[in-house]
Amino acid sequence: MEQLKVLFVDDDLNLGSFVTTILETDYNYKVHFQNTLLGIDSIVQTLAPNIIIFDVEIGKENGMDKAQDIIAKHPHIPLLFVSSHTEDDFIIRGINIGGNAYIPKPLSIPVLVSYIQRFTTNKQGQFLSVSGYQLDLQTNDLFHENNLLKKLSPFEKNALELLMENPNKIVSKDQLFEKLWEHSLVPENNASLHNTLSKLRDLFKDQKVLQIDTVRGVGYVLNTHVG
Known part of the structure; x- marks a missing residue:
């Protein structure tokens, strides 16, 4: 510990x-x-x-x-x-x-x-803590180096929670759909998923220590090996 x-x-x-x-x-x-x-x-x-x-x-x-x-x-x-x-x-x-x-x-x-x-x-x-970012699982607040960045929406929080639990590992679309909607991949929810991940990417762009990468046809990776 x-x-x-x-x-x-x-x-x-x-x-x-x-x-x-x-x-x-x-x-x-x-x-x-x-x-x-x-x-x-x-x-x-x-x-x-x-x-x-x-x-x-x-x-x-x-x-x-x-x-x-x-x-x-x-x-x-x-x-x-x-x-x-x-x-x-x-x-x-x-x-x-x-x-x-x-x-x-x-x-x-x-x-x-x-x-x-x-x-x-x-x-x-x-x-949950990864590369200086902290996600409060109770309040949905996201911090960087103890500074509050944003209170995440439920979708943003759930998606980021899954990614932060698996840094540098592929998280499949099915895993994300199960986390966000409690069911497997449904095509009409793709746009909502992309929008959620886009908002999360914007939160990481200034510090450049984390980024969410797309693995085409498979899923996404919260990459800590940036730069």
């Missing part, structure tokens, strides 16, 4: 070192610890974490304001707030801006891990 990636943002260096060591040693997580907000947008983009843990105050900066911005840009990444501030108004704001949980300090590692597992176990099962 792929290592779970955690981004931990807190200005307490000792806490950061302690939490990082425990999560990596005892739980085999890959942890990136950050004690400032400097370059945080780039870090989220590059690391593509499975979950983010965020202090509500980072030095003199307001962690909640930045977390709100991150949640807006990357709504599919769960974010947990941690803080010594346990007043109701802090907790209420943290949840209202989209935080998945608000965990008081001092941190209990077992409690923290239980929240990490709660908000990542289901997530890992609901996403």
